[in-house]
Amino acid sequence: MSANMKIKKKFGVAEIVLIFSILVLVVVVAVPVIMIFLTAFFKDGHFNLAGVIEVMKQKDTYLALKNSLIIALGVTICSTIIGVFFAWLIARTDIPCKKMLNAMFLVPFMLPSFICAMAWKVLLSPRSGYINKLLMQMFNLSEAPIDIMTMGGIIAIETMYLFPFVFLQVSGALERMDPTLEESARISGASLGTITRKITLPLVMPSIVAGALLVCLYSLAHFGVPSILGTERGIYNIPTKIYERIYASGGSYEAIRVGTILATILVICATLILKLQNLVLKKGRFQIIAGKSMRPVVMKLRGLRWPLFTFCIIYLLLTVVLPTVTIFMIGGLKTYGLPFIPKNFTMSNYLEIFQLKMTRNAIWNSVYLSSLTAFVTMLCGLMISYVIVKMKVKGKFVLEFLGVLP
Template sequence: MMSTVARNKSRFGVANIILAISIGILIIVVAVPVLLIFINSFWVDGKFNVSDVLRILSEPETYEALLNSLFIAAGVTVMSTCIGTFFAWLVTRTDLPYKGFMKVMFLVPFMLPSFIGALAWKMLLSPRAGYINRFFMDNFGLEDALFNIYSYGGIMAVETMYLFPFVFIQVCGALERMDPTLEESARISGASLLTITRKITIPLVMPSIISGALLIMLYSMAHFGTVAVLGVENGIFNIPTLIYERIHQSGGSFEAIRTGTVLATVLVISAACIIWLQNRILNKGRFQIIAGKSFRPVEVKLRGLRKPLLVICLLYIAFTIVLPTATIFLVGGLRTYGLPMTMENLTMANYKFILFDWQLTQDAIRNSILLGLAAAVITMFAGVMISYVIVKMRVRGKGFLEFLGMLPFSVPGSVIALGVILAWSGKFGINLYNTVWIILVAYIARYMAFSLKANSAALEQVHDSLVEAARACGASMWQSLRDIVLPLVKPGMVAAFFLIFLPALRELTVSVMLYGPSTRTIGVAIYTLNEDGETVYSAALAGIALIIIVAGQTLIRRYTNTKK
């Protein structure tokens, strides 16, 4: 009897410790920075002040940036949704050749940083120096450039290339699970392929289409890199780039930070509305598309359209993936930007200089790797602990914990960065500004949701009876967690590690707001080198970043396949 009471007390004590630490981590890392955004926006000298907020929002630059954000996000969402849905239908429901290869290639943009893609298209389609424009002007006698990438259309096109996988992934999953008897019945009744697609297939997968589309809108509204590379030079700002410009140009003045917090509040409210709308559609717009038996979807015979559609897919892959990637590596190898891409003009000296001789880029690579490793390890273990509270413990308020953990995923990176600046620049006696630590704190907040998702899924598979059996045999709560739970959730922890480490390596939106003279990351170094006119070195560093990212993705796949 006494041993049972002791075990219960021990379990209660451990549970409370885990709960208290979990709450503390999320409040310090997530809740305080986000809360300070709202406080700084609406309170001045301890008084509620709406007039300043309205004044800032009514300024011409602010108003224009808001409209630009909405306009660009709307255009990217429409184009990405159409492209993603079309390619998802092709690779899942038709007899298109090489579908497996196509599916893998259409997911590649999901892994690559879009701001590096924007950098590549800037090299190809800038009005005067772009290689494609120069080719047409030199060979066809054109006085004006054929394309202008520094435009709304250019920004939308580049973002679409890298964001359409959000819809592609969701629609592929829905189409693969859909009961084909609905379409077969319509076909037997004499309906044409177009009628079946329009009246049956698309309505059934509409929740997945809309879910992916809203994710694209959320991401595009908060996106910094593409607009910074292609828009700012032509006076096109969205909300994140305007926040950066105001704070960067003023040296972090109070007025600039206040303007930034007001704009960040707009982003938070927009994100909340989009997520609310997404949940409402998914909850109320569910359709029964999965039958209670296994089945293989019937393939639509493309007949004479097989080869033309295959050519379209290959051209799209070549144009959106191969061409910009090859451009990055080739420009990175040029002796001087602007020279023709011939063998005598190419050299490996730029890559050697960046990796072994230039302190700036060496520091950037080292900072990114160390920050990525530190953020991944800390967030991985913190995520396991918080996930354990959410999944396994019966305590009040764990829903609030889950909300806090997932909040940074739905909040734009520029908001997280601004909140961290407000929280850790001396306000509470701790000043981390212009140090590597403030970037680390922001990364932990930014990627906590990734760790929670991966570890929660792993913990769901661990039955409570295993821990109860260990406790019945006399093991303490700590021993049960260490010897049973942690080994069983190790695959989820490893997945969480890579899900955090790789995005942290290529991160730009948060880092560009927080870096100091000696704390540049790879993303920041690529961006600032490009801004300073060091195009060749910027491209070379971008090429090295792509190699690191692809190598990391290969390791993830190998590890995942081995575990399966």
């Protein structure tokens, strides 16, 4: 009787929810990853390490991996700096129109970076970019002053649309942080630099690391921007190299196998980044105390108030408004490449495209799939997060790893 009671105590609701969550992630995440490794390391039913090493030693693979790491590192650093700066402006200063700016800084996260990369290519392509042609005419230049189709261009465009990951994490942490800690240090005579280094940064560092991690993982696996801006110049990262290998061979099995070998690199990189994040967060000795009702100390910008507000508006105009308007204007041209003057625009392009059944089906499919995906993701995320944070059961690390891996 006592043995049955012990089994019931050991196997309760928490354990059932944990097992169910792991089963969901095993089907959705673990099985595809295992299939990638099996396809990569086994050929004709035999373990084939030599074939994997051969692909890894190829110059194309090395260059793709190098480009992926450079792009991911550059995007992570730039996104972290921009995200932390804008988060500090919104959460800790008296900059005007905070609610409007806070909402606008999230818009780049909602825009498809693939489409925005196309817009920037139209504007800053060295051969036919509208801005480049305008600058060449204005300053009588013989060649385009700006070339967006470079590693720097890819990093810049990805940064524009990935910094909200950091912005969301850090702004939330700054708003939840107890301002009395900083105020006590200020009363004790500590300088602003000391307060920032000893109190503010240690408290928000987990949020900065979490946001930077998301940016790094997303950039490593990003396909859209590198494919639009890099492939014409021979700049490949791992995802675009996988596509190039499979597309060039017409989808042959051998090319798919090479693609899975390259995909294992992404999986290994993601695993290492997750491990690094855990090491960094475990070393933290401070934690934000949640649940208090408080108002953070607001820094008065004085003479910098309106210049910084103007800088934010210019940044949003360049990263949100300009590419969005460009796409609509290009769609309204009678012929691609014509100057942006009224006589070259027509609404018939949009009227014709919306009359097509294919367009209506595409819009319905997008709305249907996005809504269903959001609902399922919300349920799974809620369940998995609850198990990881609230339940004291063994094996949570497996759930956490599988949950973040996608």
